[in-house]
Ligand code: AHG
């Protein structure tokens with residue numbers, strides 16, 4: 028009898044997968060970003076969960092891991108020599124790296140970082156553009172990806188040929204887990220951000236009533252990466268973070284949070300909106316731009332827009 032094949036022999040690595048789906052330079056950049064994510068994966072398990080004693084450009088308190096993750100990503104982007112500039116949630120200004128390089132990278136180094144201490148899933152979000160970012164639309168990204176650090180560390184990526192999921196294995200390689208994630212038009216779960224806005228917002232309250240009447244289930248963790256990953260993983264659902272009295276434009280950032288997810292969800296057959304227009308078509312006018320955000324199953328995104336009808 029033949030010896031059994033080692034389990035790794037038939038695996039498809041992120042590198043192999045990208046050979047047919049991205050030009051060489053973009054493939055190398057995505058692999059460099061994935062390598063940074065492995066260091067963040069390690070840092071999460073070994074770094075103290077406390078505050079860094081500083082605030083980011085949005086006035087939010089940074090935890091040590093926000094600062095460390097940002098530094099890890101910067102180092103990998105710098106060493107890649109493929110990145111002309113990057114824009115991070117944790118830094119006020121555009122950071123210039125290699126002026127002649129082809130790409131700009133936008134990122135949220137650690138999304139949901141306030142949940143580190145409670146050991147919920149958190150993530151990193153990345154979008155890649157050719158040339159400048161300001162004045163572009165998220166549709167013009169050439170790739171987007173996120174990494175979710177949960178019980179398992181998973182990377183979800185698109186370079187314009189569908190949205191695909193990879194798992195970090197025990198020897199530190201991202202291996203294809205599921206090809207072509209798909210999102211159906213109808214939703215069975217809802218993830219309602221900025222719930223407090225309901226106090227003054229009757230349409231949002233009516234929407235909640237409609238979800239409950241329809242027997243839909245609540246799935247909200249407080250980390251957008253985890254909440255939208257739920258939709259991509261289960262193939263249905265809706266997530267929203269509308270505006271409200273505290274945050275008229277919502278809280279989420281167009282450039283590094285909403286834009287990359289809009290691209291990934293569109294590639295999986297879902298849609299996104301700010302209530303009036305597709306997030307993919309919404310021009311990036313500033314680094315710190317916020318936007319109301321509705322994303323997931325197409326029909327449910329439409330229903331949310333028609334209920335809220337004012338963003
Ligand atoms: P970050 O940790 O990068 O600041 O982002 C947190 C975001 C997002 O992940 C989540 O959907 C939202 O904040 C949660 O906001 P609430 O605390 O208002 O629910």
Ligand code: MN
Pocket residue numbers: 135137138139284
């Ligand atoms: Mn975030």
Ligand code: MN
Pocket residue numbers: 093116135136137138139140
């Ligand atoms: Mn963050």
